[in-house]
Amino acid sequence: MAEVSLRHIKKIYPNTEKQKKKGDVHRVSHLKVTAEGVVAVDDFNLEIADREFIVLVGPSGCGKSTTLRMVAGLEDISGGELLIDGKLVNDVAPKDRDIAMVFQSYALYPHMTVRENMAFPLKLKKVPQAEIDKKVNEAAEILGITEYLDRKPKALSGGQRQRVAIGRAIVREPKVLLMDEPLSNLDAKLRNQMRAEIIKLRQRINTTFIYVTHDQTEAMTLGDRIVIMRDGEVQQIGTPQEVFDHPANLFVSGFIGVPQMNYFDAKLLKADGKYTVELDGKTIELSAEKQARLAANDVEPQDITLGIRPEHIALFGEGSEMFHGTVDVSEMMGSSVHLHLQSLGKDVIVIVPTMDLQGIHHDGIKAGQEIAFTFGGNVVHIFGKDEKNLEF
Amino acid sequence: MDGKKKAGFFKNPLRRWSWLFMGPVCAAFAIGFVWPFIQGIYLSFCKFKLIRDAKFIGFGNYVSAFADETFKHAFWYTALFAIVSLVLINVLAFTIAYLLTQGLKRSNLYRTVFFMPNLIGGIVLGYIWSMIFDGILSHFNTSILLESKYGFWGLIILVCWQQIGYMMIIYIAGLQAVSEDMLEAAKIDGATKMQTLFKVTIPNVMPSITICTFLGLTNGFKLFDQNLALTAGQPFIIQPDGSNIKTTEMLALNIYNTFYNSSSGSQGTAQAKAVIFFILVAGLGLLQLAYTRKREVQQ
Numbered sequence: 001m002a003e004v005s006l007r008h009i010k011k012i013y014p015n016t017e018k019q020k021k022k023g024d025v026h027r028v029s030h031l032k033v034t035a036e037g038v039v040a041v042d043d044f045n046l047e048i049a050d051r052e053f054i055v056l057v058g059p060s061g062c063g064k065s066t067t068l069r070m071v072a073g074l075e076d077i078s079g080g081e082l083l084i085d086g087k088l089v090n091d092v093a094p095k096d097r098d099i100a101m102v103f104q105s106y107a108l109y110p111h112m113t114v115r116e117n118m119a120f121p122l123k124l125k126k127v128p129q130a131e132i133d134k135k136v137n138e139a140a141e142i143l144g145i146t147e148y149l150d151r152k153p154k155a156l157s158g159g160q161r162q163r164v165a166i167g168r169a170i171v172r173e174p175k176v177l178l179m180d181e182p183l184s185n186l187d188a189k190l191r192n193q194m195r196a197e198i199i200k201l202r203q204r205i206n207t208t209f210i211y212v213t214h215d216q217t218e219a220m221t222l223g224d225r226i227v228i229m230r231d232g233e234v235q236q237i238g239t240p241q242e243v244f245d246h247p248a249n250l251f252v253s254g255f256i257g258v259p260q261m262n263y264f265d266a267k268l269l270k271a272d273g274k275y276t277v278e279l280d281g282k283t284i285e286l287s288a289e290k291q292a293r294l295a296a297n298d299v300e301p302q303d304i305t306l307g308i309r310p311e312h313i314a315l316f317g318e319g320s321e322m323f324h325g326t327v328d329v330s331e332m333m334g335s336s337v338h339l340h341l342q343s344l345g346k347d348v349i350v351i352v353p354t355m356d357l358q359g360i361h362h363d364g365i366k367a368g369q370e371i372a373f374t375f376g377g378n379v380v381h382i383f384g385k386d387e388k389n390l391e392f
Numbered sequence: 393m394d395g396k397k398k399a400g401f402f403k404n405p406l407r408r409w410s411w412l413f414m415g416p417v418c419a420a421f422a423i424g425f426v427w428p429f430i431q432g433i434y435l436s437f438c439k440f441k442l443i444r445d446a447k448f449i450g451f452g453n454y455v456s457a458f459a460d461e462t463f464k465h466a467f468w469y470t471a472l473f474a475i476v477s478l479v480l481i482n483v484l485a486f487t488i489a490y491l492l493t494q495g496l497k498r499s500n501l502y503r504t505v506f507f508m509p510n511l512i513g514g515i516v517l518g519y520i521w522s523m524i525f526d527g528i529l530s531h532f533n534t535s536i537l538l539e540s541k542y543g544f545w546g547l548i549i550l551v552c553w554q555q556i557g558y559m560m561i562i563y564i565a566g567l568q569a570v571s572e573d574m575l576e577a578a579k580i581d582g583a584t585k586m587q588t589l590f591k592v593t594i595p596n597v598m599p600s601i602t603i604c605t606f607l608g609l610t611n612g613f614k615l616f617d618q619n620l621a622l623t624a625g626q627p628f629i630i631q632p633d634g635s636n637i638k639t640t641e642m643l644a645l646n647i648y649n650t651f652y653n654s655s656s657g658s659q660g661t662a663q664a665k666a667v668i669f670f671i672l673v674a675g676l677g678l679l680q681l682a683y684t685r686k687r688e689v690q691q
Binding site for chain 1: 571573574577578579581582587595598
């Protein structure tokens with residue numbers, strides 16, 4: 001249980017002497033490179049409340065793991081302040097930060113039994129044996145690994161090993177529990193199961209969670225708040241609903257939500273103080289809420305990227321604002337059908353609930369079929385050419 | 393053999409020609425190892441000057457081998473040497489390997505430097521080191537050949553210098569295979585550097601420790617050329633019965649000296665000693681392997 005504050009946290013990997021001499025510093029993906037070195041995390045600010053579940057999410061190399069490792073004390077902090085429960089811990093050793101960490105690779109000690117693995121941190125703290133036994137048994141009970149306590153990790157499956165790793169972390173009752181892609185090594189089914197178990201676990205133990213993943217589904221389902229990162233910079237911080245409904249920029253809108261948001265080149269128009277969007281010669285009326293936001297930001301009429309989520313597109317609508325497309329691929333997902341349409345020169349994805357489909361097309365939708373679709377002005381996202389959401 | 397299998401045998405060129413590749417190795421192994429080994433065991437029960445005139449005499453050679461004071465001395469001397477060198481070489485090699493895997497600058501250069509002595513032959517090393525030791529000891533008006541403790545520690549220094557680099561490479565490979573995540577987990581779990589080393593790192597490099605202790609033990613027992621070149625067993629102790637014991641003579645050198653001794657029947661005794669020596673080294677090696685293997689962990 002603890003509050004965690006990350007204030008202007010920065011991580012710079014210094015250039016090597018060789019690079020400095022040669023005067024050339026390599027670009028590592030899109031990370032910023034300064035005279036000091038490669039900036040892996042830049043000006044990270046986040047106030048984490050007590051018992052909050054924070055998920056850091058982003059593509060590979062975005063700095064999410066580096067940030068977590070800085071909180072853990074496994075990486076030096078190049079700049080800024082890290083506070084746990086109001087105490088500055090920048091230079092405090094990992095063992096004195098009262099944190100625990102679960103690794104993607106489980107990082108169990110292969111020469112110890114499950115019981116010894118879980119007891120290891122307590123033994124190092126010189127906790128009395130009776131208390132160690134009690135805590136280990138309790139944690140094993142919570143995680144359903146009691147029957148494996150006397151086995152070695154090699155005799156366990158991936159999911160069981162990950163439970164042991166979580167067990168080793170929770171026996172210590174840490175202030176902050178850090179998880180670095182804990183489910184990435186598991187297969188899809190087990191991942192779903194373990195995800196649900198982490199949600200349950202969270203209800204049973206009183207601690208602050210910081211969870212790193214590249215999987216947006218995990219981020220959406222687990223996090224109280226999500227931090228979306230790219231190239232070492234925070235893109236947006238918000239609840240799953242907020243980042244889904246109001247993505248701050250094009251990157252966030254594309255990263256959150258499966259399948260990805262559809263984008264069209266369109267024009268934002270303003271007449272008599274009222275904003276409209278023109279797409280393919282058709283006018284889309286915007287909701288009052290959006291109007292107000294755009295007006296508040298004093299947004300000028302301009303070329304925009306219009307974003308629309310696949311689940312917000314309706315088929316078979318009526319009216320003059322209909323768009324037409326040809327079905328490329330129809331993917332039956334069970335509860336819904338994902339349609340890939342060729343329309344407005346783009347590959348447009350539409351999610352149609354199977355229930356809706358049955359009433360109209362009993363045979364399903366075939367490739368090559370012509371189809372009409374539409375969407376409302378209340379669900380579109382308007383991004384400027386600088387990729388920022390104009391409503392922000 | 394059914395038709396299918398037969399067809400497979402002739403279709404698969406690797407199988408068809410395997411004898412061509414295996415043959416020379418098998419022949420060399422049989423001619424160079426298996427046959428001399430069997431003949432050696434037979435000869436240990438014979439009296440002979442030449443192999444052709446070997447005469448079976450039963451256990452006589454073994455009786456005289458066990459009665460030989462020089463052999464007993466060489467055995468205890470070798471055992472002591474093997475234990476001391478085993479411990480020193482392994483501790484030092486592991487320490488150097490551990491330091492060189494801690495992200496030290498120019499660690500590759502150090503690895504090469506530490507490994508290089510291993511490339512020099514034992515006889516050459518023996519003569520070089522005898523010059524070095526005598527150079528130093530001459531300041532104290534003595535020589536490595538005059539006191540057996542100098543001979544002992546001289547040989548220990550020599551084998552350490554020669555073998556640490558080799559063992560270090562094995563330990564480095566083992567240490568590099570220890571997962572970084574596991575060490576970080578230990579760090580977070582609250583282990584100090586020493587606790588991490590003894591409770592996490594060392595149990596996970598047991599396969600390397602097994603190999604290195606096996607090599608150290610057998611190398612220690614089998615040492616010959618360094619022993620011959622450095623002291624050749626000197627100094628002597630003259631026994632009341634007029635015979636002399638070479639105080640720094642190890643088992644292999646003792647067997648060699650016995651074989652080329654001019655007295656009649658000594659070849660058979662040397663042969664018996666060689667068989668005892670083989671049983672000893674093989675037995676010790678297997679015992680040690682069985683012991684350390686149990687401590688190895690699988691990931």
